[in-house]
Amino acid sequence: MENRLDLDALHELIEAKDYRRIKKEISDMYPADIAWLLGDMDAKNMILVFRLIPKEEAAETFSYLDFDSQEIIVNAVTDNELSAIMDELYVDDAVDLIEELPAGVVRRVLRCVDSSTREIINRYLKYEDDTAGTIMTSEYINLKSEMTVLEAFRYIRRKAGDSEDIYNCYVIDKNRILQGTVSIKTLILAEADDKIGDLMEDDPIYVRTGDDKEHVAGIISHYDLLTVPVVDDELRLVGIVTIDDAVEVMQEEVTEDFEIMAAMLPSEKPYLKTGVFSLAKNRIVWLLFLMVSSTITGSILSTFEEALAVIPVLVSFVPMLMGTGGNSGSQASTLIIRGMAIDEIRLRDFPKVLFKELRVGLVCGISLGIICFAGVYLLYGHNPALALTVAITIALTVLMAKCLGCVMPMAAKAVKLDPALMASALITTIVDACSLLVYFAIVNLILL
Amino acid sequence: MENRLDLDALHELIEAKDYRRIKKEISDMYPADIAWLLGDMDAKNMILVFRLIPKEEAAETFSYLDFDSQEIIVNAVTDNELSAIMDELYVDDAVDLIEELPAGVVRRVLRCVDSSTREIINRYLKYEDDTAGTIMTSEYINLKSEMTVLEAFRYIRRKAGDSEDIYNCYVIDKNRILQGTVSIKTLILAEADDKIGDLMEDDPIYVRTGDDKEHVAGIISHYDLLTVPVVDDELRLVGIVTIDDAVEVMQEEVTEDFEIMAAMLPSEKPYLKTGVFSLAKNRIVWLLFLMVSSTITGSILSTFEEALAVIPVLVSFVPMLMGTGGNSGSQASTLIIRGMAIDEIRLRDFPKVLFKELRVGLVCGISLGIICFAGVYLLYGHNPALALTVAITIALTVLMAKCLGCVMPMAAKAVKLDPALMASALITTIVDACSLLVYFAIVNLILL
Numbered sequence: 004m005e006n007r008l009d010l011d012a013l014h015e016l017i018e019a020k021d022y023r024r025i026k027k028e029i030s031d032m033y034p035a036d037i038a039w040l041l042g043d044m045d046a047k048n049m050i051l052v053f054r055l056i057p058k059e060e061a062a063e064t065f066s067y068l069d070f071d072s073q074e075i076i077v078n079a080v081t082d083n084e085l086s087a088i089m090d091e092l093y094v095d096d097a098v099d100l101i102e103e104l105p106a107g108v109v110r111r112v113l114r115c116v117d118s119s120t121r122e123i124i125n126r127y128l129k130y131e132d133d134t135a136g137t138i139m140t141s142e143y144i145n146l147k148s149e150m151t152v153l154e155a156f157r158y159i160r161r162k163a164g165d166s167e168d169i170y171n172c173y174v175i176d177k178n179r180i181l182q183g184t185v186s187i188k189t190l191i192l193a194e195a196d197d198k199i200g201d202l203m204e205d206d207p208i209y210v211r212t213g214d215d216k217e218h219v220a221g222i223i224s225h226y227d228l229l230t231v232p233v234v235d236d237e238l239r240l241v242g243i244v245t246i247d248d249a250v251e252v253m254q255e256e257v258t259e260d261f262e263i264m265a266a267m268l269p270s271e272k273p274y275l276k277t278g279v280f281s282l283a284k285n286r287i288v289w290l291l292f293l294m295v296s297s298t299i300t301g302s303i304l305s306t307f308e309e310a311l312a313v314i315p316v317l318v319s320f321v322p323m324l325m326g327t328g329g330n331s332g333s334q335a336s337t338l339i340i341r342g343m344a345i346d347e348i349r350l351r352d353f354p355k356v357l358f359k360e361l362r363v364g365l366v367c368g369i370s371l372g373i374i375c376f377a378g379v380y381l382l383y384g385h386n387p388a389l390a391l392t393v394a395i396t397i398a399l400t401v402l403m404a405k406c407l408g409c410v411m412p413m414a415a416k417a418v419k420l421d422p423a424l425m426a427s428a429l430i431t432t433i434v435d436a437c438s439l440l441v442y443f444a445i446v447n448l449i450l451l
Numbered sequence: 452m453e454n455r456l457d458l459d460a461l462h463e464l465i466e467a468k469d470y471r472r473i474k475k476e477i478s479d480m481y482p483a484d485i486a487w488l489l490g491d492m493d494a495k496n497m498i499l500v501f502r503l504i505p506k507e508e509a510a511e512t513f514s515y516l517d518f519d520s521q522e523i524i525v526n527a528v529t530d531n532e533l534s535a536i537m538d539e540l541y542v543d544d545a546v547d548l549i550e551e552l553p554a555g556v557v558r559r560v561l562r563c564v565d566s567s568t569r570e571i572i573n574r575y576l577k578y579e580d581d582t583a584g585t586i587m588t589s590e591y592i593n594l595k596s597e598m599t600v601l602e603a604f605r606y607i608r609r610k611a612g613d614s615e616d617i618y619n620c621y622v623i624d625k626n627r628i629l630q631g632t633v634s635i636k637t638l639i640l641a642e643a644d645d646k647i648g649d650l651m652e653d654d655p656i657y658v659r660t661g662d663d664k665e666h667v668a669g670i671i672s673h674y675d676l677l678t679v680p681v682v683d684d685e686l687r688l689v690g691i692v693t694i695d696d697a698v699e700v701m702q703e704e705v706t707e708d709f710e711i712m713a714a715m716l717p718s719e720k721p722y723l724k725t726g727v728f729s730l731a732k733n734r735i736v737w738l739l740f741l742m743v744s745s746t747i748t749g750s751i752l753s754t755f756e757e758a759l760a761v762i763p764v765l766v767s768f769v770p771m772l773m774g775t776g777g778n779s780g781s782q783a784s785t786l787i788i789r790g791m792a793i794d795e796i797r798l799r800d801f802p803k804v805l806f807k808e809l810r811v812g813l814v815c816g817i818s819l820g821i822i823c824f825a826g827v828y829l830l831y832g833h834n835p836a837l838a839l840t841v842a843i844t845i846a847l848t849v850l851m852a853k854c855l856g857c858v859m860p861m862a863a864k865a866v867k868l869d870p871a872l873m874a875s876a877l878i879t880t881i882v883d884a885c886s887l888l889v890y891f892a893i894v895n896l897i898l899l
Contacts, residue, residue: 006843033656033674035673035674045796055500061637145796156639160639163636163639164640169635169636172617187617188611190618191604191607191617192611192612206479208481224698225487226481227483246677247675249696250698252545253698253701253702254793257705257789258789261785262786262789263784265784265875266781267782267785267786273795273886274795274796275795275803275806279807279814280814282807283814283815284813285781286811287813287814287818288779289782290778290779290815290819290849291822293774293775293778294771294775294819294822294845295826297770297774298826300772301767301768304769304770305763305766305767308766311763311766312760312763317768318752318753318756319749319752319753321749321769322745322746322750322769322773322883323742323745325770326741326742326745326748326880327741327742329777329879330741330876333714333875334714334734337709337712337715338709338713338715339722341705341706341709341710342722342723345706347721347723348722355582355723356722359723363727363731366727366731367734370735373737374739374742378746395744407459425485428778428781435774448525
């Protein structure tokens with residue numbers, strides 16, 4: 004596991020045209036690591052090195068590459084090489100690739116796969132975006148309930164080479180209707196003449212082709228599964244989803260939450276592959292909305308021109324009040340949004356959460372208020388009334404921000420909106436306006 | 452899979468003391484679902500229902516419960532029942548539980564497990580926090596290289612019942628040094644008299660007991676593994692980490708990123724289980740730091756009292772400028788931080804990223820500037836100079852915020868700080884100050 008070839012060393016070998024050495028080094032590496040190196044190379048070198056990968060590892064390495072690199076390879080290899088790669092790829096990876104390729108290239112790829120694979124790929128391409136159908140694979144072991152364990156093992160030996168997962172087998176009847184699942188572990192522990200029908204779990208967990216892929220990932224994680232079978236509307240088994248694809252879905256889901264919480268429209272593509280204009284478009288919508296909303300805060304500020312004219316120093320506390328309010332609100336909303344995303348916090352916990360945030364808000368608000376009082380008193384001419392005004396405002400702002408920070412995401416969830424929408428940017432904008440209102444109310448009460 | 456018992460129905464059955472019905476319903480459910488229901492019940496009902504779970508499913512259900520519920524159960528059951536549960540638990544789950552229990556309860560739990568398990572548990576408890584040692588399990592299959600496939604299968608049949616993962620077997624020599632791994636798939640495809648030593652992958656991927664658990668999760672995800680072996684300093688095999696634990700680590704890591712990005716100290720405990728004071732403590736540190744930092748913005752604002760006195764309307768644009776700047780900065784930094792967390796963006800991509808953000812900043816800045824010009828011109832007395840001032844400021848602020856938003860997280864990573872620190876809260880505070888400086892510079896240039 005130590006001393007793997009790194010990018011610089013590889014480039015030096017290419018420079019020196021020492022292809023034999025590259026071939027040797029690469030044959031000692033794991034496909035995931037080779038793909039990692041290839042992803043960082045320019046097209047010319049990538050193709051060169053890809054051709055040096057031992058044949059039996061080329062397809063696996065290919066499956067670890069990102070789509071752009073895959074496209075470069077597809078365009079560079081001969082039809083024969085392409086056939087070899089496509090035959091080795093699992094159907095879900097092949098379908099993912101085809102969905103990303105330009106139409107002209109897709110035609111060539113489909114020409115290079117054998118007709119049964121082509122048929123499966125075409126069927127998969129018809130599933131709607133983001134459904135179980137798009138992330139499932141068709142390489143699995145299906146058994147019949149009347150088989151014995153010995154017959155099952157013979158069948159598995161014949162099929163194992165082509166299957167992505169052989170550790171769970173799926174029992175289907177003659178109409179391909181899913182009847183149950185049986186794990187290899189059960190088969191190993193059973194006797195040779197036991198019947199599959201007697202061994203199988205006959206109330207298996209399954210999902211449907213049209214189920215949202217996030218639901219599928221949730222099922223896999225909730226039941227701690229390695230795979231879950233996918234059935235069509237007639238309950239016929241059409242594929243399985245494996246845990247690695249579920250993990251990928253979870254990661255995408257998290258990225259989407261991050262994007263929404265930072266006030267962007269979520270994007271399917273990785274950052275470096277997204278064009279400048281689509282990045283800008285994803286961001287402008289929310290920036291514009293928040294910019295317009297913040298003019299409300301601006302007009303609140305300008306209605307208090309009079310107070311600001313009488314006591315000009317008041318304006319210098321505005322950024323601190325707004326900033327602290329916004330930060331307090333985002334802290335609360337982030338915890339609540341994340342808690343709901345991983346099902347730690349449920350809607351019925353609302354009273355508990357609100358009561359907790361009220362108390363946290365009090366502790367934080369009072370602590371910051373005291374510090375603020377001392378700071379303002381010492382730095383702004385020993386004026387206790389001014390110090391008190393700022394201190395009370397900060398305490399109330401923090402308290403209010405904490406409450407809004409938990410109420411808003413939970414309210415969003417209650418009306419079936421994405422709670423992630425209620426994250427820092429929106430909360431900040433609302434808290435900003437509220438904190439100014441509180442500020443000037445207290446200024447009026449104490450100072451004017 | 453349909454029509455599972457829900458919480459209300461269960462409470463009704465408890466109310467009606469219809470325990471036979473509860474027992475029947477529960478025996479049809481998956482342990483993960485029973486645990487989900489139990490987690491929402493009060494202690495008395497939880498214990499009552501737990502006792503109705505079929506014996507063979509009690510331990511598995513127990514392993515799905517959160518620590519608080521586990522503690523309630525541990526305290527309620529007899530020593531015999533406790534022994535039965537502990538014997539069925541996998542060592543990693545048992546260790547996790549013991550780490551959360553109060554010392555008195557731990558003594559009772561350890562008394563109830565058999566002595567060999569006790570020894571393993573005690574060894575596991577010594578590993579440092581957050582290392583591979585704390586998330587590994589000791590239930591795996593180890594083979595010898597001189598075994599034949601037939602012998603291996605016989606051995607696996609004897610051991611499979613106690614093993615969390617049987618799909619990868621680990622080959623060790625007489626000193627327990629890890630020599631290789633072999634999958635059940637390979638064994639099934641092999642001939643009965645093939646030697647394990649000839650079949651095994653002899654350069655296996657492994658981790659060490661002291662490796663950070665995030666590194667372990669990274670290895671599992673990078674190589675698409677279901678398990679990874681854990682070795683000690685002498686390369687002796689001491690355990691394995693399974694993918695479900697790796698997924699949990701990834702989720703914790705994401706939660707930690709969310710917390711840091713929202714300017715909180717990360718917490719190990721779930722939100723609802725964290726006390727008010729530790730929640731407050733985790734938040735106050737950053738709130739205080741950011742509050743003090745934002746006084747800089749305040750003092751910048753107050754140095755421009757003069758300009759604000761001459762043209763009072765200027766102050767009403769301050770929230771919009773600061774808000775838009777902060778939002779633009781968080782958008783960029785969030786994408787970069789997340790991109791680096793999932794290894795999509797690497798440090799050497801910095802020039803690409805900066806160039807991209809520059810262009811995105813230009814597109815967003817100019818668009819918002821134009822809209823801003825029109826808005827201010829129409830709403831604030833058809834004053835083109837004022838509109839131009841605000842428009843130019845907003846364009847420059849957005850551009851600057853986008854650049855800071857990508858430079859700061861990448862700079863943090865370069866000096867080995869956590870990039871998540873450079874998220875919205877800190878970026879916003881810095882961008883706030885800068886945007887005011889830009890604002891008043893342009894005011895001076897155009898309006899005064």
